[in-house]
Amino acid sequence: MxxxxxxxxxxxxxxxxxxxxxxxxxxxxxxxxxxxxxxxxxxxxxxxxxxxxxxxxxxxxxxxxxxxxxxxxxxxxxxxxxxxxxxxxxxxxxxxxxxxxxxxxxPDRVIPFAFTREEAERRFYEWVAKKRYVPKGYFDTGKTEYFMGVYYPYWVLDCDTSANYTANANRVRVWRDSRNEYTETSVYRIHRQGDLHFEDLTHCALDSEGRELADGVMPYRVLEAIPFKMPYLSGFRAEIRNLETDALEPVFQDDIHKYTENLLRDTVTGYDSVYNSSLDSDVKRKDYQYALFPVWAFVYTGADQKKYYYSMNGQTGKVAGILPLDRKKLLRDAVLAGLGIAAVLLMIGGLLI
Incomplete structure (x- = not known):
């Protein structure tokens, strides 16, 4: 090899x-x-x-x-x-x-990295700066321990499905005369049927610790993927899949069911309530493609000497990871907010007396 x-x-x-x-x-x-x-x-x-x-x-x-x-x-x-x-x-x-x-x-497709490591670091510290409850001075620019561009493997699914959606719905009308209030409830049986096409449903094809890094930065703009060529990996790390489509089939099925139900439910309008809904769907065609998508993965050791793990979408810049919390600042703001609410309530109470 x-x-x-x-x-x-x-x-x-x-x-x-x-x-x-x-x-x-x-x-x-x-x-x-x-x-x-x-x-x-x-x-x-x-x-x-x-x-x-x-x-x-x-x-x-x-x-x-x-x-x-x-x-x-x-x-x-x-x-x-x-x-x-x-x-x-x-x-x-x-x-x-x-x-x-x-x-x-x-791989069938690849999304090349869209920005450099230096730009990724800049975006990360900019993201941290916007977080109100991160301890001041906790992150020091340029002190990330490990910073690497990694191509993670994904399965991308296009499919066609047919579906039947049924539900009950109510429409309520209320009116009054000089003596009484009247309520009229009209009950309807809803039925929707349709053929739907989904593109670029995506899930990570790696069963390892890196999966959390790969999942946390989704979604990608999959339409921008290009045919795979090996030179695009030069200078980066890349992982190959160890999950096949059959292992991810239940996850994709859940996606298809959820999106189908939401689309058909959105066509049911003009009612005061919709309930007892059910969906029967059947996938007619599935087309899987194997792709590599970019992630900037890095480790930072904080002021408490604890290691924090982060990932950034190498195409969109979306960041995933857990930030440290300044509990004193959070408690102070909570107390101030509570005092503010109490003052407003006392003012309203004074006006009502």
């Missing part, structure tokens, strides 16, 4: 995909190449072999790892089974494990 590294045709230094220019750039001589230009050159290659680590005592099972040789410096690096692209720890050259992306594991 080949391990490839994309090198500059002019000087031989490693090439990395630049989110800023959307080209493949050499940091040594400053050359840049489009994807079409890069395809004219053969990447450097080496081989890899599978090894088995010792069983973990707490799990009692073997963990498979992969030992590969860096095409640039010859060093040996160990990766996990799901790693498809990474960097050499010794010479820092980006490498792509080509064999992991062949056959059924070849």
């Amino acid at each position: 080949a391990v490839v590294a994309y090198k500059c045709p002019n000087c031989g230094a490693p090439l990395e995909f630049s989110p800023e220019s959307q080209k493949f750039e050499c940091s040594f001589c400053g050359s840049s190449f489009s994807e079409e230009e890069l395809q004219k050159y053969e990447p450097a290659q080496s081989s890899e072999q599978t090894i088995v680590q010792e069983p973990a005592e707490e799990e009692g099972k073997e963990e498979t790892a992969v030992l590969y040789t860096c095409p640039s410096c010859g060093a040996q690096i160990v990766t996990t089974e799901t790693t498809a692209a990474t960097s050499c720890l010794y010479c820092h050259s980006p490498v792509v494990l080509e064999g992991r992306l062949q056959g059924e594991f070849h």
Whole structure:
């Protein structure tokens, strides 16, 4: 199984995909190449072999790892089974494990990173600054411990479905005369039927700790995905799927049911109440595509020496993660808010006396 590294045709230094220019750039001589230009050159290659680590005592099972040789410096690096692209720890050259992306594991689409690491850090600290109850001075710009661009695997579903929606509905009319109030309740039986088409229903195809990072930054603008080419992974880490469509089928079915019910329910208007609804739906066609989408993943050690894990959508900039809480400030604001409400109530009470 080949391990490839994309090198500059002019000087031989490693090439990395630049989110800023959307080209493949050499940091040594400053050359840049489009994807079409890069395809004219053969990447450097080496081989890899599978090894088995010792069983973990707490799990009692073997963990498979992969030992590969860096095409640039010859060093040996160990990766996990799901790693498809990474960097050499010794010479820092980006490498792509080509064999992991062949056959059924070849992605159909990819969304390239849309902005650089520096821009991702800027957006993160800007996001933190907007949070009212983060302890002052807790986050110090530029002190993230680990910051890496990772392509996570996703299944993307297009499907057609037919559905029948039924419900009861009431319409109430109230009127008065000089002596009485009258209420008239009209009861209706609602029926909706339709054929629906859904596109780009998306779920992470990785069953690991990284799944939380991948799920937390959704959604993506999937329409902007392009046909997959391996050079887009150069300079980033990439994971391959370990969940197939059958494992995610119940999750996709829940999505389809929920969206179908919401769409048909939205056509029921002009009633005071709708109740006892039911939906019968049948998926007629399903088309799955395998895609890699970008995430900036990073770790920050706070003033309390606790590690905080965050992820950012590499296309939209959406951030996911838990922020520390300034409990004193929260308590102070709660007390002030309570005093304000009490003052208003006393004022209203005084006006009523």
